[in-house]
Amino acid sequence: MHIVRRRGWEIPESRVTPEAAVIGRRTLLGTSLALSVANMAVAQTAEVGPGGAGPRNPKYLAGRDITPETAATTYNNYYEFSEGKNLWRSAQQLKLRPWTVVIDGMVAKPQTLDIDTLLKQVKLEERIYRHRCVERWAMTVPWTGFPMTELLRVAGPQPSAKYIVFESLADKKMMPGVRSPLYPWPYIEGVAIDEAANDVAFLSTGMFGKPLTPQNGGPLRVTLPWKYGFKSAKALVRISFTDKRPVSLWEQINPDEYGFWANVNPGVAHPRWSQADETLIGDERTVKTVIYNGYGDFVAGLYDGRKSEKLFT
Numbered sequence: 001m002h003i004v005r006r007r008g009w010e011i012p013e014s015r016v017t018p019e020a021a022v023i024g025r026r027t028l029l030g031t032s033l034a035l036s037v038a039n040m041a042v043a044q045t046a047e048v049g050p051g052g053a054g055p056r057n058p059k060y061l062a063g064r065d066i067t068p069e070t071a072a073t074t075y076n077n078y079y080e081f082s083e084g085k086n087l088w089r090s091a092q093q094l095k096l097r098p099w100t101v102v103i104d105g106m107v108a109k110p111q112t113l114d115i116d117t118l119l120k121q122v123k124l125e126e127r128i129y130r131h132r133c134v135e136r137w138a139m140t141v142p143w144t145g146f147p148m149t150e151l152l153r154v155a156g157p158q159p160s161a162k163y164i165v166f167e168s169l170a171d172k173k174m175m176p177g178v179r180s181p182l183y184p185w186p187y188i189e190g191v192a193i194d195e196a197a198n199d200v201a202f203l204s205t206g207m208f209g210k211p212l213t214p215q216n217g218g219p220l221r222v223t224l225p226w227k228y229g230f231k232s233a234k235a236l237v238r239i240s241f242t243d244k245r246p247v248s249l250w251e252q253i254n255p256d257e258y259g260f261w262a263n264v265n266p267g268v269a270h271p272r273w274s275q276a277d278e279t280l281i282g283d284e285r286t287v288k289t290v291i292y293n294g295y296g297d298f299v300a301g302l303y304d305g306r307k308s309e310k311l312f313t
């Protein structure tokens with residue numbers, strides 16, 4: 001069945017910065033002393049906690065100010081809780097411990113790991129990444145977590161595995177949105193194995209030097225900053241390796257609007273939103289969107305042999 005549903009994802013007019021007020025900002029990734037100093041100030045407030053602490057990896061600088069923590073933790077997309085943005089209170093119902101993650105499918109040894117056991121097997125670090133939603137809002141977040149290459153090491157995919165499927169928790173008791181029959185729960189998303197092996201692909205366990213909040217996808221979420229935010233599934237309970245390309249929750253509902261690759265590109269509009277620019281949550285300026293969200297140097301090569309695919313939807 002082809003259900004077309006409005007997502008309630010639009011930013012209200014009142015949140016959109018008037019064009020005249022838009023300040024020309026550098027949109028390419030790069031270093032800036034002022035930004036680095038601002039970033040460091042945030043790091044020094046880092047709290048030690050499972051999933052929350054790790055040294056900053058200086059290779060990844062967003063070239064933008066970090067979004068205020070209160071904005072990044074109170075303006076969310078999480079349909080298991082609500083179709084609106086103001087769901088952080090409701091998300092506190094989600095219990096983040098005990099928590100297990102199943103790793104299965106085409107792997108050397110399928111396993112069910114307690115999240116804290118998994119955390120002991122990986123080296124946590126902090127990366128400041130841009131985060132761009134297809135609804136054209138954006139944030140800059142200091143995530144703590146580990147590169148997806150670490151997941152590949154822990155899982156040991158078989159050579160025939162081509163894709164990874166990420167499955168989010170779907171618990172009717174704790175998540176009111178999951179009681180809605182309108183969505184084909186659970187939320188699933190996926191990446192190709194070579195995308196996962198890329199340096200930028202990340203799994204987050206914390207943000208702002210603290211363990212990840214329930215509303216932002218705690219205790220474990222995907223973080224793929226060169227793709228639209230819907231690719232980054234929250235509250236992971238299963239990670240499966242397969243040779244079949246997965247069809248995500250959004251693609252099942254509306255394949256004309258949501259594809260598998262979903263790489264950020266200002267030149268390819270979504271049917272409901274131009275992707276030419278984006279509004280920065282927390283300060284409300286609008287800036288130009290850049291291809292691969294600024295991560296082209298790291299990821300563009302992944303798509304050289306895939307030009308016939310719909311890479312940007």
Ligand code: MTE
Binds near residue numbers: 079132217228229230
């Ligand atoms: N993961 C699950 N399980 N459920 C969701 O509704 N929304 C996605 C993604 N991951 C979503 C999800 C979308 S559309 C975006 S833009 C980001 O989460 C938002 O992440 P944030 O709330 O931490 O900013």
